[in-house]
Amino acid sequence: KQEVTQIPAALSVPEGENLVLNCSFTDSAIYNLQWFRQDPGKGLTSLLLIQSSQREQTSGRLNASLDKSSGRSTLYIAASQPGDSATYLCAAPEGGANSKLTFGKGITLSVRP
Amino acid sequence: DTAVSQTPKYLVTQMGNDKSIKCEQNLGHDTMYWYKQDSKKFLKIMFSYNNKELIINETVPNRFSPKSPDKAHLNLHINSLELGDSAVYFCASSQQGPGELFFGEGSRLTVL
Numbered sequence: 001k002q003e004v005t006q007i008p009a010a011l012s013v014p015e016g017e018n019l020v021l022n023c024s025f026t027d028s029a030i031y032n033l034q035w036f037r038q039d040p041g042k043g044l045t046s047l048l049l050i051q052s053s054q055r056e057q058t059s060g061r062l063n064a065s066l067d068k069s070s071g072r073s074t075l076y077i078a079a080s081q082p083g084d085s086a087t088y089l090c091a092a093p094e095g096g097a098n099s100k101l102t103f104g105k106g107i108t109l110s111v112r113p
Numbered sequence: 114d115t116a117v118s119q120t121p122k123y124l125v126t127q128m129g130n131d132k133s134i135k136c137e138q139n140l141g142h143d144t145m146y147w148y149k150q151d152s153k154k155f156l157k158i159m160f161s162y163n164n165k166e167l168i169i170n171e172t173v174p175n176r177f178s179p180k181s182p183d184k185a186h187l188n189l190h191i192n193s194l195e196l197g198d199s200a201v202y203f204c205a206s207s208q209q210g211p212g213e214l215f216f217g218e219g220s221r222l223t224v225l
Contacts (some may be wrong), residue, residue, distance in 0.1 A: 041219075043219050060117060100161065100169050
């Protein structure tokens with residue numbers, strides 16, 4: 001059974017700081033891993049999807065890495081802005097083409113102006 | 114042009130009532146899902162359909178019944194609502210799983 005852990009649960013940083021959000025998973029036989037952003041009262045927005053054959057994916061100021069052997073993924077946010085304040089969730093499947101995603105509990109990020 | 118849309122956005126109802134939530138996706142995806150996010154914000158899958166066929170059915174009370182009339186629609190019907198059913202229910206879709214997941218805005222259910 002896949003378990004996904006995100007620590008810490010909350011993080012507060014000053015604007016402009018580069019930061020890393022961590023995600024660990026127990027079953028490394030994953031098909032892919034996804035990072036999402038959730039704003040209060042809203043749905044989840046997909047940020048990055050990393051396939052199992054990839055080591056990292058980049059989108060703008062975001063870079064996600066995947067290390068299957070160690071069961072870890074990181075989301076790097078460069079030059080953080082107050083608009084980056086949200087909850088960031090990672091999700092990993094249990095394996096197989098029709099498997100379910102297991103979500104971490106998320107990291108609530110606050111970027112102070 | 115919303116990719117995954119669900120209605121209603123808010124539902125307030127009494128215990129014992131029956132309610133439905135509808136979901137539609139215009140992304141041409143094969144797979145649709147229902148997720149439940151509880152008061153502690155923990156997100157857990159309930160059901161998944163692939164081309165109208167049920168492929169994932171988590172341990173969910175049988176008061177919850179999903180229905181997929183076609184691959185673009187997945188509805189959730191809940192009978193005999195209980196206080197513990199209060200949560201936000203999210204619909205999502207992807208290409209044949211587990212592809213990139215796209216979520217609706219959520220339907221907040223409050224059972225009084």
